[in-house]
Amino acid sequence: MSKLEIKDLHVNVEEKEVLKGVNLTIEQGKIHALMGPNGSGKSTLSFAVMGHPKYEITKGEIIFDGKNVLDLAPEERARLGLFLSFQYPSEISGVSLSNFLRTALNSVKYTKEKRIPVMEFRKLLMEKMDLLKIDKSFASRYLNEGFSGGEKKRSEILQMAILEPKIAILDETDSGLDVDALKIVSNAVNTLAGPEMGILIITHYQRILHHVKPDVVHIMYDGRIVKTSGPELAMKIEDEGYDFIYKELEKEV
Amino acid sequence: MLKTIFTEEKIEKIRGSLKEDNHFFEKRKLSLDSFYSYPLPSNKSEEWRYTDISFLDFSKFDNDIKNPEIKMDGFHDLLKEKGVIFTTIIEAISKHPEIIKEYLFSKKDNYEDKFLALHKAMWNGGVFIYVPKNVEVDTIFKVKYNVLESSSLFNHTLIILEQGASLTYSEEHTSEKGDYEAFRCDSVEVYAKENSKLNFNNFQNWNDNITNVSYWSARVSRDAQVNWRFSQLGGKFSRIKIDTHLDGEGSNSTNKGLVYANKNQKFDITTNPHHHVRNTISDVLVKGAFDGESNSVYRGLILIDEEGKETQSYLSNHSLMLSENAVSNTIPSLKIETDDVRASHGATLGKIDKDHLFYLKTRGIDQKSGERLLITAFLKETIDDMKDVELKEKIILEIEKKTEK
Ligand SMILES: Nc1ncnc2c1ncn2[C@@H]1O[C@H](COP(=O)(O)OP(=O)(O)OP(=O)(O)O)[C@@H](O)[C@H]1O
Ligand SMILES: [Mg+2]
Numbered sequence: 001m002s003k004l005e006i007k008d009l010h011v012n013v014e015e016k017e018v019l020k021g022v023n024l025t026i027e028q029g030k031i032h033a034l035m036g037p038n039g040s041g042k043s044t045l046s047f048a049v050m051g052h053p054k055y056e057i058t059k060g061e062i063i064f065d066g067k068n069v070l071d072l073a074p075e076e077r078a079r080l081g082l083f084l085s086f087q088y089p090s091e092i093s094g095v096s097l098s099n100f101l102r103t104a105l106n107s108v109k110y111t112k113e114k115r116i117p118v119m120e121f122r123k124l125l126m127e128k129m130d131l132l133k134i135d136k137s138f139a140s141r142y143l144n145e146g147f148s149g150g151e152k153k154r155s156e157i158l159q160m161a162i163l164e165p166k167i168a169i170l171d172e173t174d175s176g177l178d179v180d181a182l183k184i185v186s187n188a189v190n191t192l193a194g195p196e197m198g199i200l201i202i203t204h205y206q207r208i209l210h211h212v213k214p215d216v217v218h219i220m221y222d223g224r225i226v227k228t229s230g231p232e233l234a235m236k237i238e239d240e241g242y243d244f245i246y247k248e249l250e251k252e253v
Numbered sequence: 254m255l256k257t258i259f260t261e262e263k264i265e266k267i268r269g270s271l272k273e274d275n276h277f278f279e280k281r282k283l284s285l286d287s288f289y290s291y292p293l294p295s296n297k298s299e300e301w302r303y304t305d306i307s308f309l310d311f312s313k314f315d316n317d318i319k320n321p322e323i324k325m326d327g328f329h330d331l332l333k334e335k336g337v338i339f340t341t342i343i344e345a346i347s348k349h350p351e352i353i354k355e356y357l358f359s360k361k362d363n364y365e366d367k368f369l370a371l372h373k374a375m376w377n378g379g380v381f382i383y384v385p386k387n388v389e390v391d392t393i394f395k396v397k398y399n400v401l402e403s404s405s406l407f408n409h410t411l412i413i414l415e416q417g418a419s420l421t422y423s424e425e426h427t428s429e430k431g432d433y434e435a436f437r438c439d440s441v442e443v444y445a446k447e448n449s450k451l452n453f454n455n456f457q458n459w460n461d462n463i464t465n466v467s468y469w470s471a472r473v474s475r476d477a478q479v480n481w482r483f484s485q486l487g488g489k490f491s492r493i494k495i496d497t498h499l500d501g502e503g504s505n506s507t508n509k510g511l512v513y514a515n516k517n518q519k520f521d522i523t524t525n526p527h528h529h530v531r532n533t534i535s536d537v538l539v540k541g542a543f544d545g546e547s548n549s550v551y552r553g554l555i556l557i558d559e560e561g562k563e564t565q566s567y568l569s570n571h572s573l574m575l576s577e578n579a580v581s582n583t584i585p586s587l588k589i590e591t592d593d594v595r596a597s598h599g600a601t602l603g604k605i606d607k608d609h610l611f612y613l614k615t616r617g618i619d620q621k622s623g624e625r626l627l628i629t630a631f632l633k634e635t636i637d638d639m640k641d642v643e644l645k646e647k648i649i650l651e652i653e654k655k656t657e658k
Contacts, residue, residue, distance in 0.1 A: 050615045053607070074614035075623075083615070090612040094630025100616070103626065107617035142630075159616060 002065045002081065002166045003027040004049070004198065009060035011041075011048045018044045020223035021060070028166055029195040033209055033234055034202045036220030037242055042202045043087050045220070046169045050074050050084045064167070079108050081166030085156035085173045087202075091144040097155065098125060098139040101162055108163050128161040131191060133184050149176030157188050164192070169200045174208035186211030206238040219245055256289060258311050258405075259371060263318060267377045273346050276354055284373035291367040300364070303550035303582045304492065304521045309464060311405075314436045319404035320378040327392040338383040339394055342409055345381035352383060356413055356444055360472060360498075363527075368466045372407055372438045379408035379439070384418035384449075393641050396424045400463065403433035410441040414449035414477075423641045426457035428487075434462040443471035443479060447501065450478045452640045456648050459487035461516065467493040475501030482639050483510035484648045485520055486655060492521035499526065499533035509538045509635040513628075513655055514547030514579070523552040524568075528561040528594075537568040540635050542628050543579035550582040555596050557589040568598040573605065573631050575624075625656040 004026045011019035018041050026032050036042055048055045049062060051074040062069050069077050092100070105124075106115050116124075125139060132154050144152050153173050160168055170189070177185055189212050193199055201212060209217075209231065217233040218225045219242070227233065227245055236244070264281045271277075294301040328339040338349065346353055358373055380396050400406065414420060428435070445451050451471075459465070465488050471479045485491050497506045512520045526535035539551055555566045572581040585598035605627050613623040629652050639645040 050611075052611055073619070074611060075617050075619045078615055078617035086612065086615075090606075090609050092609050092612070092627070092630060094633050095626050100613075100626070103618055103622065104613075104616035107619065107622065163616065 001028050002198070004082070004167045005061070005063040006045075006049070007061045007063070009045070009048065009062065010058045011044055012056045012058050013044060013054060017058070018223055019048065022220075022223070022225055024218065024225060026167055026198045026200055028198045030216070031193060031199045031201065031212060031214045033214040033217045033231075034200055034220060035204065035217065035234060035237055040220045041223045042220055043171055046084050046171045046200075046202065049077075049082060049169060051077055075107065078163070078165075083160055083163060083165030083168040085153070085160060085168065085170040087171040087175070089144050089152045089156055091142075091147070093142050093145050095143045096140050097143050100143050101125060101159065104159065105162055124162065128158055131161060132158050132188050134158060150178060150181045153177055154181065154185060157185050161188060161192055165197065167198045167200070169202065171202045172204070173201070174203050174205060182208060183211065206234050209234050221245065221249070255293075255311060259285070259288065259375060261285060264374060267318065267375065271343055271346055271377065274350065277346070280358065281374045284370045287365070288367055288370035288374055291365055291370060294367060300366070300523075304490075304519065306490070308490075309436070311436065313434050314403055314405050317404060318375055318377055319402060319406060321406055321408070322399040322401050323378070323380070324397040324399075325380070326395040326397075328394065329392065332388070332390060332392075335388050336383075336385040337388055337390060338381060340381055342379040342381045342411060343377075345411075349381070349383070352413070353381070353411070356442070357409075357411060358442070360470070362470075363496075366468070368438050369440070369468050372409070372440050372468065375405070375407040375438070376409040376440070377407050380410050380424075382412045382420065382422065384414045384420050386415040387417040388415075389419045390421070393421045393423055395641075395644075396422075398424065398426045399430070400426075400428040400433075400435050400437070400459065401430055402435075404435050406435060406437045406439070408437070408439040410439070412442070412451065412453075413444045414446055414451055416447045417449060418446070419450040421452040421454070421640045423454040423644045424456070425644065425647075426455075426459060426487075428460045428463060432460045432462055435464070437463065437465040437467070439465070439467050441467070441469040443469075445471060445473045445477040445479050447474045448476045449474070452480045453482065454639055454641050454644055455481075455483040456644060457485055457487055457491065458651050459491075461487070461489055461518070463488045465491040465493075467491075469493060470496040470498065471506070472498050472500050473504040473506055476503040477501060478504070479506045481506070481508040481510070481524075482636055484636060485510070485512045485522070486651055488518065490519040490521070494523040495525065497524075497526045497535065499528050499535065500530065502530050502532045505534035507536045510540075511632040511635045512539070512541040512549060512551075513632060513652055514541065514549050515544040515655065515658060516547065517545065518547045520547070520549040522550070523554075525552075525554045525556060526566055526568075528555075528557040528564040528566060530558075530560050531562045531564065533561065533564050535566045538635055539570045540573070540632055541571075541581060542573040542575055542632055543581045544575035546576070546578045548580045550584070552584045553586070553598065555587045555589070555598065557587075557591060557594055557596065559590045562591050562593045564594045564596070566594070566596040570600040571631075572600075572602045573628065574602060575605070575628070621656070625653055628656055629653055
């Protein structure tokens, strides 16, 4: 079984320490939620896991499937089965969604010698677009260009559905989704989740967690995970805010 | 030295091989005189300021003036019956001398240029297309030029669309047989009569030793439309100057092109729309990707005459710098002699977006493939609406191949 282990991770962004010792383990088949106030470092953690060059690891380890991934390029991490649904996906003009997805799928699951046959890919794409109720016309549209906020998030999950990662981080995938879209996306995530996939849902809201039930909830504050508990924690935060956490932290100090 | 290479004997020889009549020969002689009298382009003149051609050594080219191999495709009997002509200019000169006489170099250029004069003296081949009134050509006329040897080449393309005619024409330039040095000095002349429509597609992917100097011009009459598309990938040095004369009210032109330079390649592109009368429209979009030690210049001048009220003219140029050592100069400018016009120009210069590349990488796409996707995506905008889909796909493929070099 695959697992992603983050150990005492320290990350600098532009000379500033943003992550100050994060410990987190995500196993295949488990759903984790990560909450925390704005600017606490949730997106930084996801970029660090994927290997964004701007995020400098100053200390700690990221181990996936027993391999230290810190030495690997982002594309190699993706090929091992790590996936990030971006909080703010890039808009790339001139690259059609279907061309992009085919290139990505070939890179992740196929080799230069053996590519996915075009017809097989079309079938797969249509099937997954159905799952996410994305209109077929999006296949030939440019990647995220002019997509609405919600459409971009659906396109991220479409990518996840096609690449079938082992561990997926969904960074505020629920933000910007209307009620129906949230249901569609949650439903898709539930369909894809299972013993084969571990998921880290980064969110500010309880509502996605009603649909996609987490096993564990973590709270990040000022670059650290300061609390880990069961799903009831998310509910408490939605009702009370982060105040009780701050108070607990003060007591500790 | 040029005088010993481009001589009157050469013209005599061309006259002999083309079996042209005296009318043409006399014009050639005049042009040769102009060629001798004009100074060699140097960075002292604005037109050549950014382009140093001192590297040009004519003695390297085979002394004979040759023709490339020409393959033509798309013509059929029904079009022939309707009076459409699609043939080599050599054949046209004996079969349709009157039309050629009427049009060839019939408009005075608004500038003097040594190489254009040379072309007018030495032109010895190329293509002639004539589409009669109201005939819409339902196929794409395709011409494939293949430079076969070290030589000097002076192709001329003459396209005449009568009232209400329409045509899509694609020319493709290669040098498939080897890496020989060659000098091309060609010209394209377009006459688009009232309400006619021409889509002109150009693609070149020569070897790295070919030097090219091209002069394209179009005269666009009332309500007519000329759409230029060019894709410049190959050659050691390639210069194209495109002058679009919007002569008739309601005429309009789009000009979209891409340049992809690497190694020591040099490109020099000019697109000048001339708005001579009121209510004319021009839209220019030129994109370039510059790698290696390449050195390129793009000039775009919007000219609006006193008569050109209610004109719309837009020009934009975008450069993607792929190497610290590549140079790209952009000189957009406006010369507007009236009011009540809408004209704008804009230029941007950037690099590959690191966040875009990272996004692609998180989907398993490696650096090289990511760059290939992004470079192709950037350049491709200029050919997205190309009517010749087969050519478009070929160009995209060649761009992708070039990213591997
Ligand atoms: N590329 C960057 N350049 C500069 N500062 C950055 C960058 N990325 C993150 N930071 C800083 O690091 C801190 C953590 O940001 P991060 O985006 O990880 O927070 P977050 O928990 O995802 O917040 P939100 O809930 O608002 O998405 C912030 O102070 C932010 O300004
Ligand atoms: Mg964030």
